[in-house]
Amino acid sequence: MRHLLLALALATPLTIAETLTVPLGNQGNPALSTPTRGASMSNVAKAFGQPQSIRAGVGDPPITTWQYPQFRVYFEYDKVIHSVKNRTAADA
Secondary structure, X not given: OHHHHHHHHHHOOOOOOOXXXXXXXXXXXXXXXXXXXXXXXXXXXXXXXXXXXXXXXXXXXXXXXXXXXXXXXXXXXXXXXXXXXXXXHHHO
């Protein structure tokens, strides 16, 4: 009987939960236009100007990141794969 109680005690997981709130809908300015997927680097530069900084390609295929004041653009080779708006002060 003692072994059965020990086995049941060890088999019953202790559950502790914490609720985290992630404000996904509040990131960046919703009215801000960003480059669209598939746009070339030259088209992004024409439409949005030169970036503040460029992180050279990393990995295979190389992923290059352009940093603008309000967003970042990720390129695979020379095509946009994703644009991410920076959080604003009100979102922090």
